[in-house]
Amino acid sequence: xxxxxxxxxxxxxxxxxxxxxxxxxxxxxxxxxxxxxxxxxxxxxxxxxxxxxxxxxxxxxxxxxxxxxxxxxxxxxxxxxxxxxxxxxxxxxxxxxxxxxxxxxxxxxxxxxxxxxxxxxxxxxxxxxxxxxxxxxxxxxxxxxxxxxxxxxxxxxxxxxxxxxxxxxxxxxxxxxxxxxxxxxxxxxxxxxxxxxxxxxxxxxxxxxxxxxxxxxxxxxxxxxxxxxxxxxxxxxxxxxxxxxxxxxxxxxxxxxxxxxxxxxxxxxxxxxxxx
Amino acid sequence: xxxxxxxxxxxxxxxxxxxxxxxxxxxxxxxxxxxxxxxxxxxxxxxxxxxxxxxxxxxxxxxxxxxxxxxxxxxxxxxxxxxxxxxxxxxxxxxxxxxxxxxxxxxxxxxxxxxxxxxxxxxxxxxxxxxxxxxxxxxxxxxxxxxxxxxxxxxxxxxxxxxxxxxxxxxxxxxxxxxxxxxxxxxxxxxxxxxxxxxxxxxxxxxxxxxxxxxxxxxxxxxxxxxxxxxxxxxxxxxxxxxxxxxxxxxxxxxxxxxxxxxxxxxxxxxxxxxxxxxxxxxxxxxxxxxxxxxxxxxxxxxxxxxxxxxxxxxxxxxxxxxxxxx
Numbered sequence: 001x002x003x004x005x006x007x008x009x010x011x012x013x014x015x016x017x018x019x020x021x022x023x024x025x026x027x028x029x030x031x032x033x034x035x036x037x038x039x040x041x042x043x044x045x046x047x048x049x050x051x052x053x054x055x056x057x058x059x060x061x062x063x064x065x066x067x068x069x070x071x072x073x074x075x076x077x078x079x080x081x082x083x084x085x086x087x088x089x090x091x092x093x094x095x096x097x098x099x100x101x102x103x104x105x106x107x108x109x110x111x112x113x114x115x116x117x118x119x120x121x122x123x124x125x126x127x128x129x130x131x132x133x134x135x136x137x138x139x140x141x142x143x144x145x146x147x148x149x150x151x152x153x154x155x156x157x158x159x160x161x162x163x164x165x166x167x168x169x170x171x172x173x174x175x176x177x178x179x180x181x182x183x184x185x186x187x188x189x190x191x192x193x194x195x196x197x198x199x200x201x202x203x204x205x206x207x208x209x210x211x212x213x214x215x216x217x218x219x220x221x222x223x224x225x226x227x228x229x230x231x232x233x234x235x236x237x238x239x240x241x242x243x244x245x246x247x248x249x250x251x252x253x254x255x256x257x258x259x260x261x262x263x264x265x266x267x268x269x270x271x272x273x274x275x276x
Numbered sequence: 277x278x279x280x281x282x283x284x285x286x287x288x289x290x291x292x293x294x295x296x297x298x299x300x301x302x303x304x305x306x307x308x309x310x311x312x313x314x315x316x317x318x319x320x321x322x323x324x325x326x327x328x329x330x331x332x333x334x335x336x337x338x339x340x341x342x343x344x345x346x347x348x349x350x351x352x353x354x355x356x357x358x359x360x361x362x363x364x365x366x367x368x369x370x371x372x373x374x375x376x377x378x379x380x381x382x383x384x385x386x387x388x389x390x391x392x393x394x395x396x397x398x399x400x401x402x403x404x405x406x407x408x409x410x411x412x413x414x415x416x417x418x419x420x421x422x423x424x425x426x427x428x429x430x431x432x433x434x435x436x437x438x439x440x441x442x443x444x445x446x447x448x449x450x451x452x453x454x455x456x457x458x459x460x461x462x463x464x465x466x467x468x469x470x471x472x473x474x475x476x477x478x479x480x481x482x483x484x485x486x487x488x489x490x491x492x493x494x495x496x497x498x499x500x501x502x503x504x505x506x507x508x509x510x511x512x513x514x515x516x517x518x519x520x521x522x523x524x525x526x527x528x529x530x531x532x533x534x535x536x537x538x539x540x541x542x543x544x545x546x547x548x549x550x551x552x553x554x555x556x557x558x559x560x561x562x563x564x565x566x567x568x569x570x571x572x573x574x575x576x577x578x579x580x581x582x583x584x585x586x587x588x589x590x591x592x593x594x595x596x597x598x599x600x601x602x603x
Contacts, residue, residue, distance in 0.1 A: 026389060029391075112374065114372075121362070121389035122391065123358075275338055275340065
């Protein structure tokens with residue numbers, strides 16, 4: 001058989017640049033799909049909210065009595081509970097987002113084979129990335145909003161700046177969801193998930209969550225500054241205690257950057273894994 | 277509802293020239309030329325590993341083309357993948373149903389992926405459940421469904437967007453005979469409504485039942501092309517005589533028959549175009565089976581049993597792709 005002049009096709013199936021970044025709008029249908037699934041499993045949602053609340057009460061009632069008050073970097077003094085609460089808030093956004101972004105995504109990718117079916121429709125890998133990250137951050141935000149209500153009720157919010165805590169927990173959810181999904185695309189088996197616990201636990205404990213950054217020696221402080229949770233917790237603390245400054249914007253920038261990078265990586269990786 | 281009868285465009289649904297798919301060093305599809313026109317039922321026939329599924333995935337715009345050109349519904353998958361997929365229905369080799377959703381939700385959510393409104397998707401989903409006879413299982417979970425039911429649900433799902441072309445990768449593999457016939461019946465109805473069907477199979481009866489035209493693929497290439505009847509005419513004889521002998525006798529009898537057919541003075545030479553000796557039987561390809569049997573008898577060949585049958589696509593298939601197992 002004669003072969004006509006060969007014109008090499010690009011190795012991608014989702015062209016225009018804009019669509020490569022923001023998708024085709026198909027993401028919302030995946031969010032809707034996930035919402036349908038969780039409508040039946042609302043108990044799973046509740047359990048994720050309780051964990052940070054338990055931490056808060058354990059520390060607020062018990063540890064706080066032993067520790068007393070804490071001085072913030074600007075010199076303001078707050079109760080230990082008020083110091084820890086915003087960090088628990090950040091952690092709730094992190095936990096909520098990471099669960100769906102890692103275990104949830106991996107299950108759908110490897111076992112439910114969900115995306116094999118989804119990508120046969122006009123929905124693109126970038127849509128899948130955006131959809132799953134959005135869903136994960138929604139779950140994280142749901143926990144955080146409930147947590148904010150708890151903080152408000154027990155009087156742990158002392159500034160109107162706290163209104164901005166809402167967008168910040170959403171941003172926190174976005175950053176962790178995007179990093180989580182990006183990492184998950186590199187997972188080969190469930191065993192690999194022990195790495196997530198291995199990373200997530202120290203992040204939770206050492207990101208200036210339970211004590212100020214100044215406790216660490218200078219060199220270690222830089223290590224802590226690499227933790228996304230440090231930026232989220234510090235930013236939320238500045239908001240709930242009314243100690244906002246120009247430095248707050250740096251935290252915002254870091255979280256935005258992590259989220260965007262994670263999302264782009266996720267889209268690329270899904271394309272590479274699924275469109276072979 | 278599913279009617280596609282219109283003469284809008286004569287443009288082919290699929291055009292492939294020198295289509296190649298490579299995975300690293302392995303060449304799955306090795307430069308094939310294919311053209312499928314509107315309303316046609318087209319089949320890719322071939323053994324496992326012939327490159328059928330790889331070809332289907334490229335047509336379905338979920339696998340990038342390595343080399344050559346491919347146009348699906350007039351568009352380039354590398355540029356307009358999403359737009360093409362919007363008008364395709366896909367039944368993959370393995371069911372990819374959403375196990376976390378109910379039967380009806382599978383259809384609704386899938387319709388939503390195509391941008392259909394909730395109302396549209398629900399109405400259409402109801403029609404389709406009726407079409408595949410699953411309306412009583414609408415609220416059931418997917419997991420407990422039988423293999424045949426899952427397959428039918430996958431077919432219903434592939435029709436949710438009222439596709440211009442349906443891609444079916446081994447639609448009935450693994451189903452019991454009843455379930456296969458139900459699936460064939462539904463596909464035949466779709467074909468009558470003018471839906472273009474493109475399917476892969478290694479079942480000859482499936483290809484003969486459903487396909488207007490087909491290609492036989494072997495090791496990534498096209499070995500033959502035509503209608504089932506034309507392929508049988510071109511690559512086999514009208515009839516096949518199957519002779520069985522006592523177990524240890526088959527080989528010697530086979531050699532004897534081969535020698536007989538070689539003798540120029542015997543009428544057998546004109547009657548038999550090919551002899552094939554298999555471990556358990558001897559096949560004689562002939563346009564006149566009964567005359568062949570008579571001549572054999574006259575020559576003193578005494579088989580235990582004789583069967584004269586019409587040649588089938590299976591004979592073509594085995595002629596073209598060989599009898600040895602390739603995995």
